[in-house]
Amino acid sequence: MAAHQMSACELADAVNRAIGLITGRPGTTSERTVFRWLSGESRWPQARQRRALESVTGLPVTALGFVPRGKPTPAPARPKDPDMRRRRLFGAAASTAVAAVSLTWPAPARASRVGTSDVIRLRDGVERLLALDAERGGHGLEQAALAGAGEALRLQQQSATQRVRQRLYALAADFTATAAWSLIDAGRLDGAGRHLDRALALAGLAQDSEVVLQVWNLRAMLARQRGDFPEAVASAQAAQKTAITRRSPLHASLAHARAAVGLAHGGETRAALRCLDRAEDALAKADPTQPRSSWIVFYGPAELYSLTAIVRDVVGHPEQAEAASHRALAALPDTYRRNRAYTTARLALAQLHQGDVEQACATSGEVFTIMAGTPLPGRMRLLLGDFQRDLLAQAPAASAYAWMDRYRTEWSSS
Known part of the structure; x- marks a missing residue:
């Protein structure tokens, strides 16, 4: 209910609608019934309510905390893997094809x-x-x-x-x-x-101020990719002023981190580092156990380390950028394959900017291994293009051309 911001009345309505689709007759679940479920007074709903709850939530009723009659109530436990x-x-x-994702939106069984x-x-x-x-x-x-x-x-x-x-x-x-x-x-x-x-x-x-923040966050990213750093900063500042940031340290942290990236690219080093400090302070206050919207599930210590690596590298602190990249990679969930590949590319850049050409070339090659079988996103291609440009500028010609020859096939095939 917290994850979907549902009231007891709304859950009752959803259950009754699901019962109607299952049995042909709407259910009679009341708001009071939901409160009895929440309090534990009713530990095992009626059969049709159980089916409806599973239909509405996509979870088995036992995962929702209900216990079959005659069985002891288990101690509450957090899921081992919230993802x-x-x-x-x-x-x-x-199984969906990579080139064209197709999702269907089935209509309700009857007009209602x-x-x-x-x-x-x-x-x-x-x-x-x-x-x-x-x-x-x-x-x-x-x-x-x-x-x-x-x-x-x-x-x-x-x-x-x-x-x-x-x-x-x-x-x-x-x-x-x-x-x-x-x-x-x-x-x-x-x-x-x-x-x-x-x-x-x-x-x-x-x-919905949270969705407004989501949009401003993306607009800041878009402006940065276009090279319009003043707009990137302005967009991040607009995100900072949304109502959600006043009540959610998690959202405030993301807005500060996004501003730090824009300020770093705009050459405002001190302001960028101050924003990073605010982002870290805000994230430390966030409760990781609280439900969050799907779009911001990605944001946490790993993403903040990754953004810190970008800021530190851009302002000329490649050693700190490398350290932050390693921390990001250690904290990233296994399912975030694209983020892992992108952070690995950032790590390679930080190593290259310290003059460690051999290690940087080896690290950059891991990007193709991580993304094997999947086309590289355009954003990642641009980052590897930055790596190739800096490699040509800093490394001996033989090393640079050896890297280009080695990965030309992987790059073109991805």
Whole structure:
């Protein structure tokens, strides 16, 4: 309920709708019933309620904390892997072709009032896209993301409560921002700005400051890739001023870190390092056990170390950049293959900028090993292009051309 920001009344409504789809007759679950589930007074719902809960949440009822009659109540325990559901969703979508991701948005079994279960169904679609992004990059997800946004807006036209309408607008914004990210990650920057403009408008209709921050975060990344560092900083500062940053240290940390990257590229070293300090202080205050939206699951110590590596390398501190890259790689989950490859490329740059040419060349080669079987995202190609340029400028010609000859095939085939 916390993860989906659902009230007891909304969960009851979603369960009753699911019962209707299963049995042909809407359920009679009440808000009071949900409170009994939450308090533990009712430890094992009726059979049709159990089926409906599994349909709504995508989880077995025992994973939701319910206990079959006659069995002792187990001690509450946190899941060993909070990313488990993301990986399960990715596993279901892993057979999708890399070149063209296709997600379907099945219509409800019959025309009815749009409710929380529809919101959860679409939210699962967002999670599937993000799981694919973590595994091999966001490139190629644009059309699937836009289809999800279209479905959210189609449902928004039907009968629904105001709260559900706002969530549908927020989902449409999230999908549209994901489409923009797909283009950014692919290095196709021209269309990304249009998607972000649309996403920002939809986030406004949703009155959702977290989605607004999500869009400004991506706009800061887009501006940096375009070389417009003042806009990158301004976008990050707009993210810092969203309402969500006042109540969530996690979101505040990301906004400060993004500002640090823009300031570093703009030559404002002291300001960049101050922003990094603020990002670290804010992240230290964040509660890692709190539920978070899918789009920001990626952000934590590993990502902050990775952004720190970028800032330190850009301002001329390659030793600190190398150390931060190693810390990022140690903290990254195994499922974040694209992030691991990108951070490895940053590590190679930091080593090269210290004059350790042989080690830098060996490290950069690991990028192709990590991403084996998957095309390199355009953003990663650009970073390796920076490595090749700096290698030609700093290394003996023989070393530079040996690296280029060795990896020309991997680069062209990926």
